[in-house]
Amino acid sequence: MAKMWKGRFTKTATQSANEFNASITFDKRMYAQDIEGSCAHAKMLAKQGILTADEAEAITSALNEIRKDIEDGKIEFTIEGEDIHMNIETVLTERIGDIGKKLHTARSRNDQVAVDFRLYMRNEIDSITELLEILKRTLVGIAEKNQDTVMPGYTHLQRAQPVTLAHYMMAYFNMFSRDSERFRDCRRRTNRLPLGSGALAGTTYSTDRDFLAEELGFDEICPNSIDAVSDRDFALEFLSDASICMMHLSRFCEELILWNSTEFGFIEMDDSFATGSSIMPQKKNPDMAELIRGKAGRVYGDMIALFTIMKSLPLAYNKDMQEDKPPCFDAADTLKACISIFTEMISTVTFNRETMRSAVKYGFMNATDAADYLVRKGIPFRDCHEIIGKLVLYCINENTAIEDVPLEKLREFSDKFDGDIYENITPEACIRAKKSSGSTSFDSVKKQLAAAEKQEV
Numbered sequence: 001m002a003k004m005w006k007g008r009f010t011k012t013a014t015q016s017a018n019e020f021n022a023s024i025t026f027d028k029r030m031y032a033q034d035i036e037g038s039c040a041h042a043k044m045l046a047k048q049g050i051l052t053a054d055e056a057e058a059i060t061s062a063l064n065e066i067r068k069d070i071e072d073g074k075i076e077f078t079i080e081g082e083d084i085h086m087n088i089e090t091v092l093t094e095r096i097g098d099i100g101k102k103l104h105t106a107r108s109r110n111d112q113v114a115v116d117f118r119l120y121m122r123n124e125i126d127s128i129t130e131l132l133e134i135l136k137r138t139l140v141g142i143a144e145k146n147q148d149t150v151m152p153g154y155t156h157l158q159r160a161q162p163v164t165l166a167h168y169m170m171a172y173f174n175m176f177s178r179d180s181e182r183f184r185d186c187r188r189r190t191n192r193l194p195l196g197s198g199a200l201a202g203t204t205y206s207t208d209r210d211f212l213a214e215e216l217g218f219d220e221i222c223p224n225s226i227d228a229v230s231d232r233d234f235a236l237e238f239l240s241d242a243s244i245c246m247m248h249l250s251r252f253c254e255e256l257i258l259w260n261s262t263e264f265g266f267i268e269m270d271d272s273f274a275t276g277s278s279i280m281p282q283k284k285n286p287d288m289a290e291l292i293r294g295k296a297g298r299v300y301g302d303m304i305a306l307f308t309i310m311k312s313l314p315l316a317y318n319k320d321m322q323e324d325k326p327p328c329f330d331a332a333d334t335l336k337a338c339i340s341i342f343t344e345m346i347s348t349v350t351f352n353r354e355t356m357r358s359a360v361k362y363g364f365m366n367a368t369d370a371a372d373y374l375v376r377k378g379i380p381f382r383d384c385h386e387i388i389g390k391l392v393l394y395c396i397n398e399n400t401a402i403e404d405v406p407l408e409k410l411r412e413f414s415d416k417f418d419g420d421i422y423e424n425i426t427p428e429a430c431i432r433a434k435k436s437s438g439s440t441s442f443d444s445v446k447k448q449l450a451a452a453e454k455q456e457v
């Protein structure tokens with residue numbers, strides 16, 4: 001097939017060069033955006049008197065038919081057509097002849113690819129924020145039901161202080177809320193129109209870029225034509241945001257994997273989200289969670305790929321930039337799949353409330369509260385810390401817990417201990433006693449839940 005630039009050339013590309021050069025295998029998924037952009041462009045050209053109304057009408061209706069034919073699998077894209085932009089233009093010209101050739105007036109593939117890519121990523125961002133909302137609602141649902149579920153909170157993966165499962169779920173809720181915020185912020189910078197910038201320097205036609213922005217739902221137009229065709233910051237931002245979100249999912253999966261182990265026994269994964277072993281009949285492995293954790297690495301790889309592709313590119317467009325799409329598409333596909341499967345998985349997990357509650361018994365998780373008790377009796381905190389430290393050491397040697405030490409013995413460590421110490425160091429009392437806003441106290445978590453209900457999406 002003859003190339004669109006055949007005028008300047010005396011030889012045609014070899015088959016292997018064509019294959020190497022082509023992006024159609026992956027950019028074909030932008031067909032709808034390419035047609036949307038072209039229809040807006042044709043309308044604008046007609047409005048400005050650059051095309052006649054009939055010509056624009058012929059172009060847009062042919063493009064809409066092409067869209068339908070692509071969806072019905074009636075169009076075969078070719079490697080010689082190189083990319084989605086030229087493949088569609090070729091079919092258009094085959095169908096309506098010379099009028100089709102007029103579509104590329106006042107436009108370059110450089111601003112065309114930039115506009116298609118932004119439209120496509122804008123859509124992906126919207127799907128991702130919707131999926132994140134479903135996940136966030138699922139977490140709120142689990143939290144609502146587990147406001148009284150007491151479990152160990154950890155630092156250094158060592159038992160630290162008792163918290164509620166609701167508080168824990170709301171920690172992740174906050175992480176996913178920030179992810180959502182980041183994606184919405186990224187959308188603002190993605191939603192700027194590059195079309196109308198030509199190859200890099202603008203066009204000699206009196207185009208109307210504001211009209212194009214309006215037609216295509218862009219909030220603003222890119223103000224500098226060189227930057228407009230060279231900028232892939234929106235894609236880098238998307239990949240960064242996707243990486244952070246995958247990191248959050250991965251941390252959550254890591255916890256679920258630990259909690260699902262016999263050693264913890266805090267949860268049981270539903271059979272539908274686990275797999276067996278080909279050799280060990282007793283096994284039930286949390287594969288989905290492990291796979292999400294693994295896929296975080298894959299999305300980081302996508303991010304690093306594009307940062308590396310972009311880092312030494314002189315302005316404006318360079319062919320290297322064709323490599324921008326596979327990592328973004330892969331990251332978007334991966335992230336969407338991970339959020340969806342994670343949401344299903346977490347909503348079918350069984351929480352072993354009794355095991356969580358009894359785990360709080362071991363590990364002196366009430367030691368800080370015992371120290372706070374002595375502070376309330378007038379002893380400076382540092383001294384209380386030392387007294388309780390010695391008491392813990394005694395308990396370790398005696399293989400007992402603070403709440404199981406009789407009062408006379410406690411008084412050997414401090415005469416400020418009274419009978420009310422015991423009711424002050426139950427896990428529930430430790431939780432209830434927290435007063436700072438955002439704490440694990442039952443009241444604070446209730447407030448967090450109420451705020452989550454009201455959170456604007």
Ligand code: ARG
Pocket residue numbers: 023027082083109110113317319321322323
């Ligand atoms: N297939 C190209 C890409 O994805 C389209 C832009 C080509 N522009 C050019 N001057 N070669 O980046």
